[in-house]
Amino acid sequence: MATVGFVGLGNMGAPMAANLVRAGHAVRGFDLSAGAMQQARDAGVQAAPDAAAAVRQASVVITMLPAGRHVLSAYPGLLQAAPKGALFIDCSTIDVDSARQAHALAEQAGMPALDAPVSGGTGGAAAGTLTFMVGGSEGAFAAAEPVLSAMGRSRVHCGAAGAGQAAKICNNMILGISMIGVSEAFVLAEALGLSHQALFDVASASSGQCWSLTSYCPVPGPVPSSPANRGYQAGFAAGLMLKDLRLAQQAAEASGADAALGRHAAEIYAALAEAGHERADFSAVINAIRGRSQR
Numbered sequence: 001m002a003t004v005g006f007v008g009l010g011n012m013g014a015p016m017a018a019n020l021v022r023a024g025h026a027v028r029g030f031d032l033s034a035g036a037m038q039q040a041r042d043a044g045v046q047a048a049p050d051a052a053a054a055v056r057q058a059s060v061v062i063t064m065l066p067a068g069r070h071v072l073s074a075y076p077g078l079l080q081a082a083p084k085g086a087l088f089i090d091c092s093t094i095d096v097d098s099a100r101q102a103h104a105l106a107e108q109a110g111m112p113a114l115d116a117p118v119s120g121g122t123g124g125a126a127a128g129t130l131t132f133m134v135g136g137s138e139g140a141f142a143a144a145e146p147v148l149s150a151m152g153r154s155r156v157h158c159g160a161a162g163a164g165q166a167a168k169i170c171n172n173m174i175l176g177i178s179m180i181g182v183s184e185a186f187v188l189a190e191a192l193g194l195s196h197q198a199l200f201d202v203a204s205a206s207s208g209q210c211w212s213l214t215s216y217c218p219v220p221g222p223v224p225s226s227p228a229n230r231g232y233q234a235g236f237a238a239g240l241m242l243k244d245l246r247l248a249q250q251a252a253e254a255s256g257a258d259a260a261l262g263r264h265a266a267e268i269y270a271a272l273a274e275a276g277h278e279r280a281d282f283s284a285v286i287n288a289i290r291g292r293s294q295r
Contacts, residue, residue: 001025005055008064009036015125016151018043023150030054052081057113060147064091068098075102079109088113095247096162103161112140117168121236127155129226151283176265178212183286186219188295217285227281239278
């Protein structure tokens with residue numbers, strides 16, 4: 001079993017760290033939030049007074065931080081504090097350039113590193129069913145397997161440094177676009193007098209089938225586990241979807257890729273966030289579409 005230093009014990013990090021504890025790993029963690037630290041303690045995570053102390057004895061260092069600037073700010077101190085040869089795994093969702101810079105910092109310090117953003121939301125983090133999209137060397141990926149498997153059901157090695165982040169933003173661009181399409185279809189069905197269940201039954205068994213429909217249906221009823229059945233309480237918040245869509249647009253502009261639908265999806269989610277719904281589940285975009293349709 002590994003000794004894990006975990007920095008960033010928020011809505012995703014805390015349940016991920018808890019699953020590591022349940023799997024038998026020794027986890028020492030740190031977060032700036034006192035509430036997050038207490039939640040981690042309750043799950044069996046050893047509380048550290050600061051980030052450096054969390055990683056000082058670690059064979060594996062995991063970071064789950066809000067943005068690239070936070071990762072790049074934290075890495076120099078963490079790399080200095082951790083034992084030589086510790087495996088660094090950044091599970092944050094950040095821009096590809098920052099991920100590659102973090103890899104370079106780790107390489108300069110003689111540490112193996114992976115960028116390993118996740119898909120599955122807070123529910124997947126709690127259940128240990130996350131999907132990890134991983135960038136880095138084959139050797140580092142193999143070394144990380146026992147730790148990643150304690151937190152997720154699927155681990156995909158996507159390529160070299162930054163490839164995990166690239167896969168994450170591409171996947172979530174598909175997700176954001178598809179949720180808008182599904183939501184527009186249900187709003188149109190309502191206007192035409194078609195029931196939610198009838199549309200679901202047809203589309204889920206034909207060419208309209210997609211994850212946004214069959215696993216995360218944005219209307220109550222057809223998929224009982226979807227956030228629509230609990231007032232759009234966030235499994236994956238609209239503000240986080242906006243973050244990922246903006247990262248995708250940043251990457252598209254830098255690489256010269258045409259991503260017109262991704263750009264429009266970012267604009268739609270920006271409007272949702274500006275209306276005060278950034279903490280609602282991203283499937284709540286259907287309510288904004290309804291609102292525009294009624295005017």
